[in-house]
Amino acid sequence: MAAKLKKGDKVVVLAGKDKGKEGEITSVDPKSGKAVVEGINIAIRHQRQTQSSQGGRQPKAMPVDLSNLALMDKNGKATRVGFRMEGDKKVRFAKTTGDVI
Numbered sequence: 001m002a003a004k005l006k007k008g009d010k011v012v013v014l015a016g017k018d019k020g021k022e023g024e025i026t027s028v029d030p031k032s033g034k035a036v037v038e039g040i041n042i043a044i045r046h047q048r049q050t051q052s053s054q055g056g057r058q059p060k061a062m063p064v065d066l067s068n069l070a071l072m073d074k075n076g077k078a079t080r081v082g083f084r085m086e087g088d089k090k091v092r093f094a095k096t097t098g099d100v101i
Contacts, residue, residue, distance in 0.1 A: 002090070003028065004071070004081040005035060009101075011069045012078045013040055018064075022072065026061070034063035073097050 005011065005025060012022050023037040043064045049055030069092065070078035079096040092101040 002083060005066055010072045012072055013068060014070050017069045033066050034068055036061050036063050
């Protein structure tokens, strides 16, 4: 199945503790169905000090399930993603506006 959400997409969170927040996808794991979104689902990770890096409490973005994310259209609203053929290419488009992503 083709990926509805990809790295670099602007998304809005639909459910969870960060509901309503917006961010950009930094990585996607299609096997587990999760994505890491910049500034969303932040957890504190404790890092041991080494010779090269300072230790301490480091904030880290944790993965969010893809079902809790929706793509943002050009109007800044959440939209579903559809696929259609334009010529001989398969393209993604926003269901609300019909614009190609």
